[in-house]
Amino acid sequence: MNQLTAQAPGGVPHLSQWQGVWRWLLLAFALVFSLGVAQVAHAQEADPNREMSTAAPGIDADQWRQVRSGETGPNYRDSRADSNYNLINASGETWRQWRNRWVSPFGLIVIGGMIGIIALFYLIVGRKHLEEPRTGRKLFRWPLFMRALHWSVASLFIVLALTGLNLLFGKFVFRGLFGDAFWGWMVSSSKLLHNYLGPIFSVLLIVMLVSLIKDNLPKKHDLEWFKKGGGLVGKGHVDAGFANGGEKAWYWLLASVGLLVVASGLVLDFPNFGQGRDTMQWANLVHAVGALGLTAVSVGHIYIGTLGTEGSLEGMTTGYVDETWAKEHHNLWYEEVKDQSVSEQELADRKASKDAGESPAPRSS
Ligand code: HEM
Structure with missing residues (x-):
């Protein structure tokens, strides 16, 4: 068992126990x-x-x-x-x-x-577990910049989704529960957060879409990926490059509906450009339909990235994935980068020398 699946020290429950609780x-x-x-x-x-x-x-x-x-x-x-x-x-x-x-x-x-x-x-x-044991050798997948960008966009998206849902539905739950005064504070702070964070999210989303476009261009094998349901159920692998069919669908949804939500949000956020009330009403409907749809799909993305698939989250947190995960989920990408794998020990040594202020060892291939 390697360090990522081992029993955590101090009696912390093993992942499988958490799954029962989940x-x-x-x-x-x-x-x-x-x-x-x-x-x-x-x-x-x-x-x-x-x-x-x-x-x-x-x-x-x-x-x-x-x-x-x-x-x-x-x-x-x-x-x-x-x-x-x-x-x-x-x-x-x-x-x-x-x-x-x-x-x-x-x-x-x-x-x-x-x-x-x-x-x-x-x-x-x-959960979709790895079919083969982990090799313990790691492949570099997400640079720090992309991880920071992903988590910034994700956190902002979640805050915008929660505040947006509160603006639409909060009164049915919290007004009766907490009374008018507290509800008034809740809804006005939701609106304020939503209005100020929206433009920041818009800029970061565009940067993320531009940074990822190369890996998300549609390929012929993506069709096969969809036909086989991405291999989510049952055994057997489907061809996938750096991004698989499902990730590409999520990317293009963000690049279409996401940008529509951003554009309509900006129309609502800056009413000082002469747009009339009718335009604002349309923008509001487009914004709400798009944002609710994206929120629904994001639940699927979050599930697949955490509980749904063993080994995915560590890529977006540490930057590295296990060779077995790469082989099983992104076989075409694995073929391209397999000679660049590094052992866990090498990674630990690099981190130690970095922490000690030494210049990092050259990347092994
Ligand atoms: C807590 C919430 C989230 C979790 C746990 C999560 C998890 C992940 C993970 C593990 C990956 C990497 C998959 C891989 O290596 O192949 C990923 C990729 C990605 N995520 Fe998230 N994510 C979250 C929220 C979001 C949100 C809200 C957005 C967008 C608004 C988003 C957009 C993306 C994109 C565009 C990718 C790259 C997919 C590609 O390669 O095209 N994520 N996410």
Whole structure:
């Protein structure tokens, strides 16, 4: 057994024991989540106009008819060409209906469904273990720059996802739980964090996409990878270069939907470029649909990178992967770099000499 799988010192439980705990945690989460979904669905379905009656008291069906027919009143006016500056207008109501009746509930269903499917997959199929024993020799996969970039983008994404979800759904859970004062603080800090971190995420995402594009160009063998479901279930290997079909799909999703989310987010974040309220409403719907979809897929990526596949996470944390992992998951890349492997002992020596301030030993091949 090598140092990465050995019993941790000080009586810390072995990985397999954690997996047992994880299974129960996932099951409990799935239960609590399904109760949460029911609660939100109930809140939105029971009285769709409940929120409207508190947000804009006194606007009844007759007044909506007047607004839509173009009549004006002291507080409302609907000029279809330009709905800016009209607090109450028909296009705003259409946006509200789309957001509350379709985007929010379906977003919750898609994310909840994804978590449910992954939890079930894990409970039934379990972790994809390495088929052969580790060789103990390591291949360099992720330089420090890429690891730092990945973890910065990932952390920002998670904070943006959590604050975004809080803006959409938080009131159904936390307002009743903590009361108006605390909820008010929660939602305004979520908005502030979301608005300020969004542009930083945008820049880092673009840097990451540019740095990774070379390894993610589609190849013929990627099709085969998808046909065989990436070899996630059962035995047998599928051809993959540095990035496999699934990673490339994630990359191109980020390069398309991710950039759409970024662009629509910037339209919302900087309303001072003359964009009208209608543009903002569209940007809001595009942003929410894209971000909820990406959040759902990110759950799959996070599962595969941690619990789902033995040996993947150590690449993104230490920079090195075991030869066996490389052979089984990225065989074409392995063939290119196999003569550059280094033993764990060599790596430990290099680290020790680096810590001692000596110049690092040349990279062995
Ligand atoms: C805690 C959350 C996350 C974990 C544990 C995680 C884990 C990993 C791991 C282990 C890899 C390396 C796979 C390999 O060596 O082949 C990876 C690659 C990658 N991750 Fe993550 N990740 C997380 C979140 C994210 C997020 C939120 C994003 C994007 C918004 C992201 C984007 C990527 C990309 C683009 C790659 C490179 C795939 C390629 O080669 O094309 N990750 N991740």
